[in-house]
Amino acid sequence: MPGFAVKRKGGRIEPKYLCTICALLLCEPKQTPCGHRYCQSCVEDLARSGRRRCRARDCGEDIRLQDVYPDKAIEREILSIAIFCSNVEDGCKWEGIVRHLMAHLSECDFEKITCINAGQGCKVLICRKNLANHLQSDCEYRPVTCQWCQETTPHKEHKDHRQTCPVAPVQCDWCGKKGLTRAQIQEHQQPETGDCPKMKIACSFEHMGCKEKMEKRQLAEHLKKSVQNHLNMTKTYIVNFYSNFEHHRQQEVESRENMRILLPRLEKDIKDVDGKIAEIESKLSGEQASGAASSGGNKTLENRIEQERARVEELRRKIAAWETRVGTFEGIVAVLNREIEKCSSQMEAYERQRRQDREIIETLERKVRSLERIIALKDVALAEQDLRIQTLEMTSYDGVLTWKIADFTRKRHDAITGKTASFYSPCFFTSRTGYKMCARIYLNGDGMGKGTHVSLFFVVMRGHYDGLLRWPFRQKVSFMLVDQNNRENVTDAFRPDPTSSSFQRPTSDMNIASGCPLFVPLSQLDSSSHGYVRDDTMFLKIIVDTSDL
Template sequence: MADSGTAVSISVGGYPVEIFPGGFDEKFRCNSCTKILRDPVQSFCGHRFCKSCIQEVIRQGERVQCQLCINEGAGDDDDYSILKEEQMFPDNGVRREMANKEVKCINPGCTWTDIFKNYDEHARNCEFQSVECPECKTLVEKIKMEKHLTESCSGRKINCKTCNQEIAMKDEAQHNKVCPKVMVKCEACGKKKILREKLAFHQEKECASQKVSCPVGCDPVERGAFVGHLEKKAGMHIQWLMHQIEALTREVREKINARTPMDEVNRVGQMITVLQAKIAEQDNQIRELMDRNADQPRGNNQHELQQLTKQAKALDLKTGTFEGIVTTLHREIERCITALDTLERHKNSERETNEELKRKIQGMERAISLKDVTISELDSRIRSLEIVSYEGTLVWKISEWSKHRREAIAGRVTSLYSPHFYTGRTGYRLCARLYPNGDGIGKKTHVSVFFVVARGNYDALLSWPFIQRVTFMLLDQNNRDHVVDSFRPDPASSSFQRPTTEMNIASGCPLFMPLKKLEEVGTSYVKDDTLFLKIVVDSERPAGGGAV
């Protein structure tokens, strides 16, 4: 077909067909992704699609023909089978039919059932849905995420057993390969139990079997045989050493020039130059006189020789004096160089000390952070123990009510859990769950209150299912008109069987208190932005005491 498209494959856009436990009408199925319609629309040719599916199909060509029309024998010139966005309209009739159909959650472990119009909200909040772990990126059920992050996540933080550095669990093996505090073996000499951080020093300074490089350029030699190697080729090494001494001499002079006041250096240099010139001049004069006297009788020049001898002695005395001055200056220069080297070593030592102190401070900061977390957990447990009840009754004070209402309306925090209470010291462990903006059939119209059976330490000794009557009381703070509702648990419901997880699914009163009545002027259910909910568990069966 020239302009018409062939069958178009698109990404899945509908709901899973398994959500309808009792089956479904085929008109609820998307004709593109073959799943349950999501935001159903109907094309000009009469076939139904998910809104996202049909948009994806239309984007794939200018004249895309409906695949079902092709299967039913439509030709290229049948314009009614061409899919156009402007000819699509919402199929509200099918939407209404689907809204009240019974559905279930398909997440493993979730027993939620309700009508279809509430499925999207449950799917967003279902605690059994798989979500990606932020640390290890694996899929984990939302209800198990906290336990996963603390017990089995490969990305959770641990401390290295040898160096105490904080690392991810998954990186432990890789870290052990580079950990500086692990004991290792020198492969060259076979020595064991050397800290990895000191292995390099051992190999560079101590290991007799380690190959060391000869500075002259010879082949590497074992450290134990290095002295013999130097003696074997002494001439070549001495020549190299002389070159190094000359280079060091030049470097020392440069440092002296850089660190000694230039005026002093110049003055001493000028003095030495003048002395050298005078000594050379006197030497020339002495040689001339000696040459002259060699041709003359000794007696005629006796007086002159005496004078020259005195002058030579005086020059020797001056020369010795200036040589002493030069020697003193050299000693002073050497002292300055030694002091500079000492200062450099001291500076390096202080730098290493600062690095060590920095590492210790970081370790202490990590330890303090862990202690802060422990203190916070203990504080939370102490506060819970202060308000715990063992009489099957709980008066739950809910402060900042207006804030909880705003958060529930905005969808940020839809429900609140009460503190746990017990029917006895070894009794059932219970709590309540309140929805400030309602839940289920009471959503946006009522305050919903549900009862939760939680896993306790003495469940093995109790009678199951839980069948005691439960009463909810919203207390009028003027003690006039309390709102009371009660129910007896259904023994067949999984909500009242012995818990296999931390808490069973909540069950109770979705239409407990109309929001209009709660907010009426003159009522005293909310005072100072606080309300009180009382939960009473009937003790008609001796479960409150614990053991059966």
């Protein structure tokens, strides 16, 4: 971090204690071969920038990182300087030496810190004393749990979620029915299978020609009043159904009438031809008897006779063909008439059966939907019971919390990248009616331990029995990082400062965390000689002394 932006108690800070780059009180001072001093972070920034020349006004020498060394003498002097808190202008009254500044800043109520929801998108820098109120009321990214589906969303998105939550209760716009979820309302208003009594539906005789639409509860009354109309529509539908058959039948009737008119004419023509043939044959017989006819005349008569006979045979064949067709068409017409009558009877039977089936299906569907709603309510109740049981199983009431942190690698990576800098443990109690507490851990450190240590803090939470307890909280708190190889646990402990707001009776869900920003070095976690992390799991113990409660 850059230098300390503080004011010296009793005078100005001497220039030798100021960083050449940031002009603030040196933090982890480093000295260059040319004699100038820099904060460690400022030297690192200078190296990364590529311009490695001394920034002193009268110098400009090249700086090599390997030639830069810690200035312990100046550091000791700086750590002993009496100063005011860097937040003195914001109202902090703390006074002390630089050595104790970082410890103070880790719990200073006026220190500007990032919101714990920074990983979700909150960019607010806020005084530590105002953080609880910010998290409770102002943070747009504070987690809000949906009261219906229990899904957690950022506060800024919660309003949109409420408009789309499938489990949210809504009221039917048509019938005013309440107690349905948004998913159930869609089924309730489904035209074919819904049970909304005021839903507009088409008449069941729509395919017969009825154009009426009405509320579902009015359908029975409509059917009762429109029996005659529906019968007429059904009759029209049936007539149209076999109109093509009737058209063909009419064509055949007309053909049959034409044939009845044509047949007498053909018969008359045949009789005329037969008479002519008989007359010719009579003449031939007379001529043959008298012997007066010539051979040429005989041939002419014979030819005429053959022609007339051929004509007669042709007429007979046509008559036979027409009679055959008439008989066939009469049979077809009779069959069609029988089929039409049969279809009409079947359609009436099918319509009666369809109405009965529809009533049965609607009754069963209503029963199924009722059972589905009951099952859904049971599932919600079971889920709530499971969550309550899990919470009870993880809660201790003897002042000792054994905290299992699984999936350690991913959570540490999230802390390094800033996605989730910290997270809280399950709550625990000193007794059934005692103090309610939890722990908060930064796997990549916080404050003076950021990037080098794991920071572990203790949090006093608001409980149901706070009015019966002694305040401020005074119990000794011990932290323990468990060595899973059973060799060397890491322990630390502290007694609460009764003047700190962290240990007063909570006025919000939880107080400001307080504890150990330098609990354990990050390098020690990866040590092969210890088992602080095994199978990607870490175990912590938080022990609260309950001997005097």
